[in-house]
Amino acid sequence: MSTSAIATPGGSRRSRRRTPAGEAHRLLPGPLLAIITVGLCVLVLVPILYIVLASLNTDVGVAEGEFWPSSFSGESYTKIWTTAGLSTGILNSLLVCGLVAVASALLGTVTAYVLVRYTFVGRVTILRGLVGLQSIPGTLMLLPVFVLFSSAGTYFGVTVIGTRWGLFVAYLTFALPFSTWVMVTYLRGLPRELEEAGRVDGASTLTILFRIIVPLSLPAIVVSGIFAFLLGWNDVLFASVLTRPETQTAAVALQIFGTTQEGGALPVYSQMMAAALVCAAPVVLLYLLFQRYLVGGLTAGGVK
């Protein structure tokens, strides 16, 4: 990036920079901005375009390496509902991940609030642990988590395996470190004076949290919620052993669909791509909906 940038002649830019207001905020000269933007969009969109075109093609057409379908058809989109069992999967995913998003964001806020505002022994260890927990490989945890969950059934008579809430508990916990971390970085930037007033009025910690902190932290809460949502949405490893057909998530349904081609079936590329797009759609929508807050929520001290 740097070499090409330096090589750009500077004359015209100098005069433009002098123009008032927003121009002062301009970070890049126009042509460079355009080049980078277009470059990145192409990088992203070419594979996406391929997915879209393939989903509108026939399975055979994709197998033959066509980029542009010789005949367009929406057939794959109708087929997948019976072949891939996506509707149950998407419903389950929305349900479990939606709840995980809300719960982990709130729990993360509460935990982060205590970690940011109070000092106590072990606080720093917890903070480090939050980052450290991200380094535990899922493949290591799979069997032990399963053993633990199933022993809840053996010893307490509570069925966890195969239920939605079992999956919910697992995802909530895995999402919690990062959710908390996002909240920690955000809450650090919140001026303390805002709560101080409430404290003088004698409000309880919980009141302060939900009346003052939560409304002020919505952008960050949205961010940590979305990350938690995505974690559950993308997981295949745990969902594949913790669910049964009725409680299967979209990712598992998709994987089952994609891998069950042993024994003489044709590759189902087109349906696969259609199913992938259908599964990705809710998440993309979610992002578009919350995009504005997403960025602000990652910024410490987003309230200015």
Place this chain on the structure above:
Amino acid sequence: MGSRTLRAVVALAGATALTVALGACGGDDDGGGSGGGKTLNVLIGANTQYPQEQQDWQKSVSDKFKAQTGADVKWETFASANDELTKIQTSVVSGTGPDVYAIGTTLTPTAYSTRAFVTLGDEEWQKLGGKDKFVPSSLGISGPDAENQIGVPWVGRPFVMVYNTEMLKAAGIAKPATTWDELTQHAKQLTKGDQYGLAVAYKDNFDPWKFIWGMSVQAGNPIVDGKTARIADPAVSKAYQTYFGWLTKDKVVDPAAVGWTNSQAVAAFAKGKTGYFALTSALAAKSLDAGAVKGKWAFTLLPTVPPGATTRPANGVEAASILSGDNLLVADYSKNQDLAFQFVKLITDQEAQLDIYAKLGQLPANAAAAQTLLSDPRLGPVVEAQKKSVATPFTGAWADIQLALTNAVVQSIPDLSSGSISDAQIDSRLAAAQKTAQSSLDRAK
């Protein structure tokens, strides 16, 4: 960032709460087991090729079982052999899970080694209608010996070869190949222009070892000899040389095949430009009829004479296919074992077996049902292949051994692609596989 955010968040939370409530209701139904009747959990492989048909079949079996016993059947499915193995392991370790498992033949030894399944004594076989009910060869991988069987044969999926009848005719080949050398010879004749003689899925995670095992066993090397692995062996070496040679020396396979999985090889053959497609099953019929090759293909047995020979050596086995299909296993932790055996009996009876063939194309393991299929000329070779199927070694180490055999192919793919692989390279990979296999056998109990 005032009210709009808030509204969005509230809306999201509200929607979530609503769905959760809905889900909770659904969840109660799941767990309840309903009406005081018992529920039997059954794990079978998912079939994406015939999804609707599979559901129909499941429903008809459930209805029948309900009528017969008053109990419900709850189905679970697995996607692939890996998934299946994971399900077995997690159930075994926790002592909870399905009551009845439909387990692939090659995984049956693994399941046996966990000792978590009911051993079938005379009493159990009696409940099922006796051993005579089944095609004799299909019992070959039910247990290490006749006294210690755990698997009830359910369906067969013997491997066969499929060929393009028109291409063979055009090349003046009267009869499909019956020896591997003949197959190579035919494939050379058939390869010209945009045609290839043979379709092979080199990148499949399961196909490669089936070739290697077949060729070796035909040459008299069963790969596992008691507690000894025999992978670093001339017969195995020759098998790999032949298998790789189709691509590198004989050049009868599309070079893109180094990236093919089995389904891609099916697709390639279905285009009608390939003479033979080695290693497929009766299930491919639907796919083939969907392609350009429709009406121009036929099944035949895989060669049974090892590479480099015109007749099988005295100690060679006439293995047309690995013994392939599913066995039904009853979990020993199951609290519904009686029910489980009634279920197993139901789906191995003639009627249900013909039904599953009709709906899903799976070959019956029930002898009477299999007999009725012999009249279908197209299926003849498949039924014959089932009879001539040979069980892979019954050891808990087998999963590891087949992984090692496949791994030797995976690691050789770059060499295949570059057009040559030396015998020395093959042998060094086999030495590594031998080591893994032997250490796994040493651990076997």
Place this chain on the structure above:
Amino acid sequence: MTDDRTTTRTAGDAPVATAAGRDPAGREPPADRAGRRRRGVTERQRPLWLLIPGGTLMTLVIGIPLLLAFYISLIDLDQYTLRRWLEAPFIGLDNFAEAFESGLLHSVWISVSFSVIATVATVPLGVAAAVVTQNAYRGRGWVRAVFLIPYVLPSFVVASVWRTMLQPDGIVNATLTRAGVDGGLWLSGPRSYWTLILVEIWAAWPFIYLMALAGLQSVDSEVHEASAIDGADWWPKLRRVILPYVRGPVLLACLLATLNHINNFTLPYVLFGAPAPDDVNVMPMLVYVTSFQSLRFGLSAAMAVVSLVLIAIPLFVYLRAVRLDVHEEGGRK
């Protein structure tokens, strides 16, 4: 390089709080420190019980299984002992010894190098993307949405799509052939390593982008105006004034992204299948295959523990260095 002092000054003055406390704690204004001491009284009633729900969950669902995993790494747990796993023989460190003999270090090396390369490569992409979407223009919303797409697609989908495109007779090679280049093998052999990196970059750069964008948001208007008055050209301004704000968030993003790359199982598994080519036999693949295909749970747990320790050491060194105990920066302007 002559203006180095300016750089540090600007960076130091910036409220870079997203950074894992990158901002030196020493710069905390004295007034604030006094304030904290004053609050000592109220801290008696610290609502530490609020940590209980989160703490319980993490202990139950992460802590206990992790301990269990450590225990499994010390016993001979395989298919033969799985059913009565509590009675599986205790074999001490034998699993660890065997792990080191069976290609563990090779996998660790592949994992670490792949992750670091992927992270390093995503940084310029992410930062550039953040810079170009910082200033408003028509259609910016769409561009931002486009940039996020790779990140929201499930790994499984990303891997399936790329696998389809990169197979020997797939669309990538077809295009290359048309351009007169022999594409060769993407999913086998030495090049598979770079394939893994490229696909990971494609899927992961938006994370860096998001964090960089967050950093850019914290640049005050006055900073822009000040540098405009200074007459700074765009490149020096970007490098000395703007980018230092981005440094903190991006460093944290790098750390998290590297950890994510190291533990990414789905991508290599779906791209290459199991058994994987030796060149992409990353830790999660090795652990998965050992555990769920070879059924050597003890051995695979030992492998995973080793990799965990290998990752954790540099991680904790880093975490110590960045002073997470920075109590608050919020009071500062």
